[in-house]
Amino acid sequence: MQNPCAMRNFSFALTMSAATSLLLATGCMSELEPLDATPPGVSPDTDSLPGSQPATDGGTAAPLPDAHVVVPDAAPPPPPCMAMNGNTVTQDPLTGHCYMFFDRLKQEEDARNACAAYAPSTHLATLTSQTEQDRVRAILGETEAWIGYGDALNEGSFVWLTGETSAFTWWAPDEPNNGGNVVEEDCTVTNAQGTDGKWDDRACTMTYAYVCERDR
Ligand SMILES: [Ca+2]
Numbered sequence: 001m002q003n004p005c006a007m008r009n010f011s012f013a014l015t016m017s018a019a020t021s022l023l024l025a026t027g028c029m030s031e032l033e034p035l036d037a038t039p040p041g042v043s044p045d046t047d048s049l050p051g052s053q054p055a056t057d058g059g060t061a062a063p064l065p066d067a068h069v070v071v072p073d074a075a076p077p078p079p080p081c082m083a084m085n086g087n088t089v090t091q092d093p094l095t096g097h098c099y100m101f102f103d104r105l106k107q108e109e110d111a112r113n114a115c116a117a118y119a120p121s122t123h124l125a126t127l128t129s130q131t132e133q134d135r136v137r138a139i140l141g142e143t144e145a146w147i148g149y150g151d152a153l154n155e156g157s158f159v160w161l162t163g164e165t166s167a168f169t170w171w172a173p174d175e176p177n178n179g180g181n182v183v184e185e186d187c188t189v190t191n192a193q194g195t196d197g198k199w200d201d202r203a204c205t206m207t208y209a210y211v212c213e214r215d216r
C-alpha cells in the first residue's frame, strides 16, 4: 500500500483546510510544517507585500512622494532694548547686544536663571573685551553685580557660561583668590568695591545685583 504521507505531494491541489484534515488523520502532521512556508523552489513574492514599492521596468526606482517641507515661522523680533521696571540698559550699536542691569539681590544661580527667563538668547553678561566691560560699567553706578564667569567645574580655570573664549580679564588686584581658600569662591562680580568695574570671585551663594546680556 502507498505510504499515506506521500499524499502530501498532492496536497497543493487541495485547499489548505482539506490538506490539514487529511494529514492530521494520517498522523503526518509533522510533515505539514513545510506547507505553512513557501513551497520548495518558489521564491517569496516580496513585491506583493503590503507597503512595498512595485517593481518597475528597467530597474529604475519609482519616484518617491514629495517630501513634506516644513517652513518655520519667522523668529519673533526681540524685545526692544529699553529700561523697564527700574533696570538700566545699554546697547552695543555694532553687535546689537543689549545689557540690562537688575538692581535686585540674588544668588548667582538664581540670577543666571532670571536672565535666561527674561528674554530669548539672554544670559548673565559675558564681558570678553574692554569695550564690553566699559559699556556695562557705565550702567552699574557703584553696585557690584554678577557676570557669567566662574570656575566651579575646575578650580582656578574661569570660563564664560556661554562657552565664549577670550584673553580679556579685568580682575581687581590679588583676585581671583578663591576666598583665600577659606571660603569657596567660584562665581564673579564686576565692579568689585565699586571701583573701575574690576572683577572679584565671590561665593556663589552670596547675593548681588546682576547684569544680563541679550545676544540679539
Ligand atoms: Ca574658585
Ligand SMILES: [Ca+2]
Residues within 6 Å of the ligand: 175, 176, 177, 178, 179, 185, 200, 201, 202
Ligand atoms: Ca575673591
